[in-house]
Amino acid sequence: MNFHAMAIGIEHDMRNVLNVDRGGLGGIANADYIERNVRPAMAIVLSQYYNDNNKTCIDNFLDKYYYLDGDYDDVTDADFFEAYDEYRLILKSIT
Secondary structure, three states, X not given: OOHHHHHHHHHHHHHHHHOOOOXXXXXXXXXXXXXXXXXXXXXXXXXXXXXXXXXXXXXXXXXXXXXXXXXXXXXXXHHHHHHHHHXXXXXXXXX
């Protein structure tokens, strides 16, 4: 999987949970945008399942990958894919 494919996966998740087309939510539901904003995009999707049962799991995930906000100079592709794999597991377990 390449980085853009990961962003497309998150875009599809976002479009499904928010019921929007590509580019919906002011252009945020778009893989090109998501590539530059991975953690916030994952947070948007996971927030749809944020309740007493899932709150701790989602908070821990977002806290763990805090460094995926903003400047990606010190972030490797492996970091993104690790976060994405965990995101997929969480999403699968809570939906």
